[in-house]
Amino acid sequence: MRAIVLESIPSLPGVLPPRRRRGDLAAPRYLRGVHNRGANLLAALALLACGLGPAAAGPPGETARRSGRTDYREWIHGPVRYIATRSEVRLFRRLDSPQERLRFIRNFWERRDPDPRTAINEARVLFWQRVAEANRKFTGTARPGWKTDRGKIYILLGPPDDIEQDPYYDTRIQDVAARGLMRWIYYGLRHAPTSAVTAIAFVRTGDNDWRLSDDPRFASPTFNIYAMEGTSGLDLWHSLGGLGNFIDSVPWAGGTLGTAMDLGRLQEVPSAGELLRSVVRSEEFIGNYRGHVHAEVLHGAGGVPILALTAAVERRQLLPAWDGSATSLAQRLVATATLEPDDGAERAPVDIPEQAFVAEPRPADGDPFLRLQAVRPVPPGAWRVRVIVVDRRGGGAAVVESRVEIPEPAPEAPRVNGPILAAALHETPDRAPSGTRPWTMQGALVIPAMRDTIPTDRPVGVFIEIGPARGADGPVALDWRWERTPPGAQAPEAYGRKGHLDDARGPRAWRFAPGELPPGRYTVRFVARGENGAETRRVLAFTIAGPGDAPDAR
Incomplete structure (x- = not known):
């Protein structure tokens, strides 16, 4: 050639x-061209499947005034902020209408449903039960119980297995005027650095509230609350970076406190691929970027139709701005798609995973679009195409639906x-x-x-x-x-x-x-x-x- x-x-x-x-x-x-005789694509993001099962009462903004007088803006500032990922928070704040926010809330809880086969979302019910219990248990301050440090830990980890408390303990902490030490003991937290015993320490403040302590003495599993000395295990605690780092890594491997719950403990965030596939298959979707799709049917020498599917977002929408390199684009954007028959024929859906999408190799200066493309053999017929493009860094996403006709080859x-x-x-x-x-x-x-x-x-x-x-x-x-x-x-x-x-x-x-x-x-x-x-x-x-x-x- x-x-x-x-x-x-x-x-x-x-x-x-x-x-x-x-x-x-x-x-x-x-x-x-001359003739050729022989030749011939996590940050895990919270875009979720749709639906809203029966659940216990939530805070204002989720259950109050469903008649439309609320725009749900304050929902993300309520107790759910403890389990929302950074990406979810960024995405929610970018939504413009009450309808989009309500769909987001429905999808937020759907992804955390430990058993979608049941009539209720057990994780959602349990979460709001814990919020209500926190408000009832942790009173005596100007803040509602769920906003206190004890309320936060109670919501995230549930009730402790044991409580050690000395109301007169001198913590010798300079900025704490009152006396008092409390330790919540948990046994067998999943993925905890010290899986047998986990201690969460609170010290009493001048306003009679209890706040989390990052003093490694009090969180050591071997600490004796009834003795002044008891600091074995400090080396381990220091290696963990103190309580601040500890509560941001327990009990989720590689996660933070901003994760989803299951019964009794917290569930790990699904992989980016699982999230993308669940979104594409959902009947409702959230997207705060404007997306575009181009479908081109190619005919190879073997006679099998091939779909070249190009997905794009508008460059101006990316925040922070894209730096202009093809390598950065490939690291930043991820896409996936699914095709379902749209002509009544009994054909299996076609999944195009994120690994199949490749970022455009030479993004041109001034081109308003940033593209990803995948090629995949697709049987002839009419197909409904649903594509999602996710900005891993900025947290935004675009979801596009289209229709493509794959013709029968003319031999x-x-x-x-x-x-x-x-x-x-x-x-x-x-x-x-x-x-x-x-x-x-x-x-x-x-x-x-x-x-x-x-x-x-x-x-x-x-x-x-x-x-x-x-x-x-x-x-x-x-x-x-x-x-x-x-x-x-x-x-x-x-x-x-x-x-x-x-x-x-x-x-x-x-x-x-x-x-x-x-x-x-x-x-x-x-x-x-x-x-x-x-x-x-x-x-x-x-x-x-x-x-x-x-x-x-x-």
Whole structure:
């Protein structure tokens, strides 16, 4: 196979120069292709499955005034802040409407349901039972019981197995004026550094409240509350970084106090992949980024349709801002998708896991989209596509639903991939057959445009790949013509001359620099014809928008 060569063609804007070679369009840079006879994607984020089971009463903002007079903004500042992950907090704060917040609350508890088969969410019931008990037990201060340090630990770890208390103990802590020491003893906390015995120490303050102590003496499992000396185990405690670090790591391996509960103890946060898959399959979803999806059906030499699925978010939405490198993009964005039959046929759903999505390799300066792409064989038929893109660093997410038709292969007709409206086209030494790897199509790196309206100040390309019918190896003729409907006009007019190639096998592309195509509506018509006379017809339509006519993101 010969190399694919980029050739610059001089242009006069909107005018076809005389003596242009047959088939060349006015003002393109033409990616010439030759025939090929034999070749051919945690931070764990809290986006959750939907639904709300019966549960015990919650705080204002969750259960009060369900008639709509509350906007649920304060819900995240209530007791749930003890079990919400940082990502969940960030995401909730970005939601704009009461309806989105209510869906988030429903989904928040659905993910923490230890047994979805039962009629109630046991974890949610238990959580609010503990909140109510904390409010009843820990009184005597200006704060409600759930806001006290004892209330927090009670909610997170449940009632202690034992309590040691000396109301007259001199803690010798300089900033604590009153006397008194209390230790809550837990036995067998999962994943605790000292799994046999865990001690949580509280010291009494001047306002008669009890606050958590980070003094390693009092939290040592061997500490004797009835003796002044009893500091064995200090080396271990110091190695844990004190109580502050301890309560942020117990009882969850690699987690913090911001995790989910199960009966009696806390449940570990699911993996990012589990979360993504549960979100994509849910009937309701939360998304605070605007997402976009482009689906392209490719036909390989083996006759199996391949779906190239491109998911994108708008660059301007990322907070903090993306640093501009492809490596950073791959580390920051993660996506997954599921396809379900949408035509009544009995076909198994198709999952596209996060590992299959690859970040675009050359994000262009000024391109408003940041993309991920996956390629996957998909049986013919109509499919409902649901895609989620998650910003691992910023905590945002986009969820997009679309529909794609995978046609049955036409065995006698030439294979045509595209035409694809491209935001960028590049040469690449990777000659892998189209559909075997994301982005790459036989020596061309094709970055799809996410909308069919392109501002005049952005580059644009058109890509198409021609191949013989399955089992054939002869030449494939290609005819094409461009039409343009100027702004304000009703009828299209020819743009450039008609094109023809006797043998167009391989990839072909047109590239236009910013401003090279004048504003208007463009239609490009292709007809590929095999030696047996069978034809494959394709049409591509797009708009070049002048200043002031382009969408917010292109």
